Amino acid sequence: MTTHPQVVRARTLHEVIRPEEAREAVGRRLAEDPDDHQAWSLPGQCHPPLGQHSEAFAAALESPRLEPGFVDAHFVLHERTEPADEAIRQILRADPTHTLAVTVSTETEREAAKAGTSAGRAAELYAGGLAATPHSDALQGDLDRAVYRLLRGTRWLALLCLVMAAVTVDVFPAGGGAKELPVHPGTRRWALALMAVMWGLGAWRRYRRLRTGAQPAVFALVRRSFRSRVVLGLATWATLCALLLVALPRSERTVPQVLFWLALVPNLLSITHDRDKVR
Template sequence: MTTTLHPAVERADLLIDLKRYEEARELLARRIAEEPEDIRAWVELARSHLGDEESGAKALEATERALALDAEDIGALLMHARAMRVTGRFPETEGVLREVIRLAPDYWYGYALLADWLWRIRSISSGQANGGQVGREDLMAALGEAELIAQQAIRLGPEAVYAYEVAWRIADMAANRSVADQMDEAILRLDPQHEQALARRTEKAATAPGIKATGAATLYADALASAPGSAPMQRGLDEASYRLLRGVRWLALLCLALAAAGIDLFATDGETQRELPLGLGQRLWDLVPMAVVWALGALLRYRRLRAGIRVNLHSLVRRWAWPRVVLGQAAWAMLCALLITQIPWTQRTVPLVLLWAGLVPAVATMWFDRPKAG
């Protein structure tokens, strides 16, 4: 479907790609004044109007002028369908796209665009006929019809990513996860850096049963290396990083429990509590299990994290409030644990207060902040 372009039209096409629509229109206006029968100039003019949404009516007028010159021009018909959609004539685009398929039965894009729009057109018609409600049976029938057309697009254009994107959308709407996953794999085979497909595959792997926070963070960090600008994957990495930070609070609570055990805070039937105050050696020894907990549970794990994950942890603390709250709770619990173990208490009343003071703030928000990423 290639056509030789006049140099002015070719420059305008590049300007539109750069979103410099006004400059492109000025260039095309001069070309049309020079040669009013240049169909490609009219089509590019319509594209410029659709690009910055200045005027769908102007785009429609430009495509009508192109079709007046050649009613069977495929590029003009496709742009005409887009202009019709923008101007509120979406249901009518089906007829235009079917005309494209009739004129170019081997052109994959006509099938892909029809498949992408057909189920939406059918949904609109079903909603209008049922008081705004789209019937489930009508939707599934429309999706089935669109799927057949999408498969034809894939057969004609096996290397065309858009054809697989359309098939994925249809499978997703039909809740056919196996087919949707197959389409994602096909998309990533053709375009390993495809942002949406990569984000979907990564999310599926990161949220699989048994995947821990470290594994999820690693998956998102690897995916971001391929698509660094992906907002969904950055959110996924933030959530996984936040789960890692929540683990720090558990370590602090474990140390708080060790502190309570070290001072023998709660009486047990049949056993005599330790005599207070504890000696200096015992108090220093109580620090050993806490140091082991932090060395193995935090420091070692942190050092094993990917560099990108460590950077994101620091960034997350700066960007969002909840990570700072979690770290503050962990620090407060550790302070209470140290006060319990290192001060030579003669009574257990104050250590008991310190235990609850360190425990309650963390436990009170533990479930509330579970879904938070910031």
């Protein structure tokens, strides 16, 4: 298909860094023929230098919609939105090997690797990149590792609950000041309430605050990764032992001490030998 002279002129203006004039030139061409997909690829390049990112995304979405085989639509990825992701997906459906796939992966990795980026934020970034480039093995691996970092945090919550339970029921009395057993029911109920708050704020609330695209990745990783299931199993085991220590009144300390060590040792061994990998 022959490129219209107005489109050629707009491209030339863009190449010599005259985005305002390039935008006007391509605007005149689109006023003549709104279905010129080659013309629609240019606003995606002209708008970003002018700070008009939303317009760039809308234009980039229009070009592959009119001609799925045409993959000359380019736009910045600094303000990722659903229209932008949809544009990327349409381009990559027409050409899965398009360099845009590499661009999405690179930009996502750069953002997620910034100092101070939490595991949850990294998981959201990788999930967003993977939504746009669903066949990217690199992004899938990065998403798995970010989610695994989230899952590892559950062990520390469980160990905190275990220590709280041990202190509440005085599993290891210090000196001669041993508490009388069983511990008062009100004290044990307070400990149970605090455990519920810790899990609610530390795990459930954190999970619910993840963007929709990142939430399914948690369950998907648990299904696929043995290491992730081990981490969750150990956290669950430690929390269960903590609940047994607090919920069941006991008049002696032998069984609580055994439960404490059975929960603590495997979790500490797992943390010591853990690596930020998913196999």
